[in-house]
Amino acid sequence: MTESKPLGTNPTAPAPAGARTAEDVVTPEVVAQLIRGVIGSRRTANHSPFTGAKLADLPEATPEDVALAFTRARAAQPSWAATSIRTRAAVLLRFHDLLLERQAEVLDLIQLETGKARLHAHEEVQAVAVAARHYGRRAMAYLRPRRHTGVVPVLTKVTEFRQPRGVIGQIAPWNYPLELSIGDALPAFVAGNAVVMKPDTETALTALWARDLLVEAGLPAEVFPVVLGDGPVVGPEIVRHADYVSFTGSTRTGREVAQGAAARLIGVSLELGGKNPMLVLRDADIEQAAAGAVRSCFSSAGQLCVAIERLYVHDSIADRFIERFAERTRAMRLGNGLAYGADMGSLAGARQLATVTQHVEDAVAKGATVVAGGVARPDIGPYFYEPTILDGVEPPMAVCAEETFGPVVSLYRFTDEDEVIEAANATAFGLNASIWTRDGKRAHALAVRLRTGTVSINEGYAATYGSVRSPMGGMKESGLGRRHGSEGILKFTQAQTVAQQRLLPLAPSLGMDDEKYAVVMSHALRALKALRLS
Known part of the structure; x- marks a missing residue:
């Protein structure tokens, strides 16, 4: 990578002496390590925008491969969900530390795969570290069981639980291959889900590096299969098998994802275009x-x-x-x-x-x-x-x-x-x-x-x-749903309400006939309003 004479007014940044090249970073050993988590029976490749040259040969998934990935993830998810929230959150906090310690590795990959400047690549490291720290610290508060006032206070005890959805299908874009892949997957994992991820093939090495680091931090590899391939081939298969879909990309493709999810009556979050x-x-x-x-x-x-x-x-x-x-x-x-x-x-x-x-x-x-x-x-x-x-x-x-x-x-x-x-x-x-x-x-x-x-x-x-x-998210044609905060993790769960009725039923009792019961309940409803109970 050499300095060139500018054609326009913008100068070029000089290359430092002894600068690393793609061959120094993407070695056969590195590629072999990273693709261990990829399910695919065909072959594809990705390329660097800096030169247009090929970076690595990668596995490519067929529809059958995508189905296999979901089968494996679905088998592994219950035991992961059965672990405590504290244990799952600890994985995110260890990942946070490993990411900052080894950031130079992933910064090289982000630059080689996206072509962005190193400082802009570091924005991704910052964003993922912040998300890992946040959900590592706050997951227990977001996911804890919550007590609610029942229909008849004292007599009705109500608890809301947050249950994981199961296997999340995630379709991640090429432009922020660390933040918009792993950054979005972290809350899904800590909520007790498995994730089948389809990163963009051209930026797959970055996502695979982060997957490797998450596994090193303690995430069971089985709950995080990765598949690669063309969007029109692999994307619909993700939607076909997932319990919930997380998508970031164009508004046009987002509509197709939403239609596929609607046909199966599953939830979807979409971050789409902007002007x-x-x-x-x-x-x-x-x-x-x-x-x-x-x-x-x-x-x-x-x-x-x-x-x-x-x-x-x-x-x-x-x-x-x-x-x-x-x-x-x-x-x-x-x-x-x-x-x-x-x-x-x-x-x-x-x-x-x-x-x-x-x-x-x-x-x-x-x-x-x-x-x-x-x-x-x-x-x-x-x-x-x-x-x-x-x-x-x-x-x-x-x-x-x-x-x-x-x-x-x-x-x-x-x-x-x-x-x-x-x-x-x-x-x-x-x-x-x-x-x-x-x-x-x-x-x-x-x-x-x-x-x-x-x-x-x-x-x-x-x-x-x-x-x-x-x-964080969009209005109008910029998307549905939100990442970050409580919405960014609760979307990967389903609310379950458990109500226990005590002492008296919600029905005529103690010798009351239907009319007497209706009168008593009407008085009770007026009293609850007067007491400002909701």
Whole structure:
């Protein structure tokens, strides 16, 4: 991986002397170790976006292989569920420590498989460690039996139990192969479930590395089978056999997953697409907002479900903000080395590069202006594209409404806050939003008017996503269900209510006839209301 002369204004990050290569990291011994947990009778391969070269040969599952994976997981799940919550939680806490101790290994894999900069890869390590710590510490509180007031206080004793669903089918995407695979599986495991996971083949080594680490931390290998293969082949089989489906990916595929789950009357959680807005109000700190916009728009080359793609700036500060934002964007260093130093890495592959290129070219052809970027960088790697700012974007440009999922952001000016809220909400998506202002009270008042699952104030996405006690997910076509917090673990359980009636039945007794019983119960209901019991 070498330094190249830039074609555009963005510099390249120099490769450190003696830098590691794919051959140093993905050795035959490493691959053999990781694929031990993969069920598959065919062969496939994955590739690195940095070079386009093959990384490893991997097992590929047939429909029969997927059925076998669920059979094995279903056989192992009851004994895992029978262990105490404390024991299951301890696995997560040991995994947390192992992850931080051995993070260099997985950072190399994440970079090689996704092409992202190392700092952006570390965001995944941070997110998974936070989730492991949270559910390792809080699982007992989330899952403990809860006493409720019965229909007749004292006479009716009610307890709510949380039972694991069984075997979770998880379909994980390529863009965050550690966080959106293992990070989502952790609460399912601590809730007592088994998980059959289908990570994306191109980023499978990262997920398999984390599986290996979880097993080392004490998770029974049998409760965590992994299958690989094409989404249209393996995905429907996951849905066909699972007791619950966890899916992260495109809105189009999410609809298909939801339809398959509905046909079987099983639950599903979906985190789907976004066209996320950032609002820079007239009193915003311009320097902080410009720096925040770089992080919000170009982390992981914009291949992040909560990344900002629409940037609304108050007209009174627009020129100054755009100047500073563009300067920072042009100064970003692109790089393909397995080390810290690059500000942005590669797109994940040819499909993403084609979408980004098409959106930018279409916008320019219809009148938009490129403020920064706007060109591919094959001198660095086959799928590199400069971080790009577009001005003058309007319908019917594709970039105006469609999710780009790349390092491209569109600028819009506004003067009226009511109008900018309306514009921000004028999309089929509703995943994330960002507001920048010095007035926190005003920001909160605007935030609750945005139809998005999360809103970060003076941050792009990290403040909400990293606060794992609170739920994270989308509104509208951005998904169903939530990860994180109580919802992120309780979705992997089913509520079971056990009520014990004592002393008297809920029926005529003590010599009462039906009419007398009805009178007594009517008086009792009035008394319960007067006592403010619910």
